Amino acid sequence: MKQQLATDRATLAIKDSRSARRSVKGDNLPWRRRVGLPYLFLAPFLLIFLIFFILPLGYSLWISLFADKLIGGTVFVGIANYIQVVQDGEFWQGVLHVVLFLVIQVPIMIILALFFALVLDSGSTYLKGLFRIGFFIPYAIPSVIAALLWGYLYSNHFGPLVQIASFFNLPAPNFLSPTGILPSLINISTWQWTGYNMIVLYAALHAIPQELYEAAHLDGANWWHTAIAIKIPIIAPAIVLTVIFSIIGSLQLFNEPQILYTIVPNVIQDHYTPNLYAYTLAFTNQQYNYSAAVSFALGAIVFVFSYVFMLFTNKDGEN
Amino acid sequence: MPHHLFSKYSKAAMTLALACLLTGFLAACGGSSTSSSNGPVTITVWSWVPNFQQAVDLFEKSHPNIKVKLDNVGQGGTEYPKLRTALKAGSGAPDVVQLEYSELPTFAMTGKLVDLSQYGADAYKNDYISWAWAQSTQGDKIYAIPQDSGPMGMLYREDIFKKYNLAVPTTWDQFQQEAIALHKADPKVYMTNFAPNDAAAFTSYLWQAKARPYTSNGTNVSVNLSNEATQKVANYWDDLINSGAVQTIPDFANDWNTELSNGTLATWITAAWAPTDLAGIASSSSGKWRVAPLPQWNAGDNVSANWGGSTDAVTTQSQHPKEAAEFAMWINHDKTAANMLSNQLFLYPTLKSVLNDPSFGTSVPFYGGQNVNKIFAQSSAHVDTSFQWTPFQDYINNQLTVQLGNAVNGKASMAQALQQAQNDATSYAKAQGFTVSNK
Known part of the structure; x- marks a missing residue:
């Protein structure tokens, strides 16, 4: 689903630029050059996109309509797998976890990213490059390594946080308890993705023409006014973009819980997130068909969330 | 930047898919x-x-x-x-x-x-x-x-048993009483760890108690995690866990390694492959460990079980x-x-x-010079031969892990949790086309 959105956005972008170009001088070009040529250049991408993306997707959809039994082999079951997903408590438990994660984590991360981007952009920071790299580094660390790293930091025995707490005779926080695990996961993701989103927003801020600031300055606007009245409204599309990416990423949460699963398998269970559940179904339980159905159900949920968010923000933008 | 969409949370998955693809090609060639x-x-x-x-x-x-x-x-x-x-x-x-x-x-x-x-x-x-x-x-x-x-036995810390004046338990009743006494004497020490993530370990407890949760004969299977022997084992560990006298952390993990080496855990109910593992995990506690046969459900019995091993x-x-x-x-x-x-x-x-070779097994310094393999060789001779598995053991072990976790986290009693695992396994088996009888 997230890829679907990506293509939608890409098509929109292509449409925009094409109509812009056509209004200048494109109207009298032959069709072949106007439409055919771009596709020729796109062919390498389209071919690979088709083979590694559309085909597997179609295949998954196809197998989700069957049941492959250990005894009796493969039979067509229509939408029976999807009906089972709707009634599957473990699936909805996972959905609840990622929605909670989404609702808490995304605002925190985006606000932090925006704040850091504004601070960096304000130009009053020394060592700007160092800070920019510093915030960005967590993103460069593979999320598997990051989860292992945090697994160590959270450890109830030799984790430094617990050791510091016990040094001061304070009760040690249990990061890996059933109640502590969600905040712990949120913390890992925020640490990892804030810098990435900050860079996206910072790049957008960079594109704002200096004249606007000069005009604002003449009008007596301070840092705060400039940020609220000029910078944020102008980079709103970039903010929307980062939120969309984050919504999709949150709902598809997999790596972090998968790694922490090996550390606390009874707190993060095999169905902690829908993606983890799909993975277990396919590779532990051998329920490939049902796993495909779960994946498509998750895709549908991602689509609904993203669509609702777009609808919401588009309306705002037009008014 | 649509390409970031692909890279975001799925970088590892993509790499994995690519690696699989490449190795697939290589193997085919x-x-x-x-x-x-x-x-x-x-x-x-x-x-x-x-x-x-x-x-x-x-x-x-x-x-x-x-x-x-x-x-x-x-x-x-x-x-x-x-x-x-x-x-x-x-x-x-x-x-x-x-x-x-x-x-x-x-x-x-x-x-x-x-x-x-x-x-x-x-x-x-x-x-x-x-x-x-x-x-x-x-x-x-x-x-x-x-x-x-992996014929089973009990690795124990001789120093801890000596310090608190405890005899090496020969029955599970004695094990329980001593566990409570030990934890009372030093709240930082636990008699043992019940690993809720380890379905295989739990299954070996069932094996020793002569519970036979699984049978399989062609397309006929039975999954019974609610029989008397299974309930006996479940209630036993439930009581111990609720009394707080045993630890309940995942095994084969860093925290567990630490607790084995620093004297938090007094015993490890385990199998014949463990002595070598433990010497690596808890090298700092060398010389303090000993091996004893498994505690018995009935005094005077000599029943063992198997955990692990492969083919x-x-x-x-x-x-x-x-x-x-x-x-x-x-x-x-x-x-x-x-x-x-x-x-x-x-x-x-x-x-x-x-x-049976007389030269098999030597004295091991980590175990104070004890001939560890001899104890396990006796255990090997007393492993019940009739234990069976299902043709979907991965699924069941996965459900057991989920349910033992629920039991340890206080969401259900262990007997209830096992009943749930049985129900899930039964509907799974039926959906897979098996004839299921939970006898």
Whole structure:
């Protein structure tokens, strides 16, 4: 689903630029050059996109309509797998976890990213490059390594946080308890993705023409006014973009819980997130068909969330 | 920047898919190029036994016409999904694969294991301890050659027992009383750890209590996690956990390693492969550990169980099943190879000849000079032979892990949690086309 959105956005972008170009001088070009040529250049991408993306997707959809039994082999079951997903408590438990994660984590991360981007952009920071790299580094660390790293930091025995707490005779926080695990996961993701989103927003801020600031300055606007009245409204599309990416990423949460699963398998269970559940179904339980159905159900949920968010923000933008 | 969409949370998944694809191609190329030649053939072996290459070298030396490519794709639960994917895909599976006993019915059921009786494996029948052979075969069909086993025993900290003036428990009742007394005397010390993530460990407790939760006969299976013996085990551990006298952390994890070495845990209810593991995990506590037989449910009994151990099987994808079968049989039966497996690679033997050899087992300094293997050899002789598995043991073990977790986290009593696991397994088995009777 997230890829679907990506293509939608890409098509929109292509449409925009094409109509812009056509209004200048494109109207009298032959069709072949106007439409055919771009596709020729796109062919390498389209071919690979088709083979590694559309085909597997179609295949998954196809197998989700069957049941492959250990005894009796493969039979067509229509939408029976999807009906089972709707009634599957473990699936909805996972959905609840990622929605909670989404609702808490995304605002925190985006606000932090925006704040850091504004601070960096304000130009009053020394060592700007160092800070920019510093915030960005967590993103460069593979999320598997990051989860292992945090697994160590959270450890109830030799984790430094617990050791510091016990040094001061304070009760040690249990990061890996059933109640502590969600905040712990949120913390890992925020640490990892804030810098990435900050860079996206910072790049957008960079594109704002200096004249606007000069005009604002003449009008007596301070840092705060400039940020609220000029910078944020102008980079709103970039903010929307980062939120969309984050919504999709949150709902598809997999790596972090998968790694922490090996550390606390009874707190993060095999169905902690829908993606983890799909993975277990396919590779532990051998329920490939049902796993495909779960994946498509998750895709549908991602689509609904993203669509609702777009609808919401588009309306705002037009008014 | 649409490309970031792909990279965001799925970088690892993409890499994995790519790696699978590449190895798939390589394996396919390797297979086709060797199939027609008369020269040395190459077979691929998957094994997670540390230093297994030493044994492979022995084999290659005595079989100049067979070359062996050894891969370690992960231990147990990490290997099976890869094997399953390769078998499902039709290429990429090894010729010989290491499988635990509990997995044999699963892979045999799908028809992906070669019956080794056609290569003369039936001649070995009486050379292996009987439960291991029974679990490697179904009727006349021999699906694997036993490699190692895990007859159970109890590793304990002699210093802690001495310090608190406790006798080494011989019954589970005594174990429970001492556990409570010990934790009372020092709240930082626990008698043992109940690992809620370890379905195999829990199953071995059931095995010793003579609960027989699973039977499987063709398309008929039974899953019964609510019978009397299972409930006895469940209630026993529930009581101990609720009293706070035992620890409940995942085993084979960092925290667990720490607790074994720093004296938090006084015993480890475990199997014959554990002494070597423990010496590595808890090297700082060398000399403090000893081994005793498992506590008994009835005083005076001598009942043991098995936890772990594995076999070598030949997959139907093999282009050279004869050579692959020769590997599986030779490496686990030849005298030199078997001695190397048990003495240098520290696998606990399944071959009677090795177990009965007077030279088997020596005194180990980590255990204060005790001859650890002798204790486990006695245990091996008392493992009940009738235990069976289901053809979907991965699924059940996964459900057990979920449910034992719920029990330990206080969401349900252990008996209720096991009943839930039974219900889930029953509906799974029915959906998979089995006839299920929970007798």
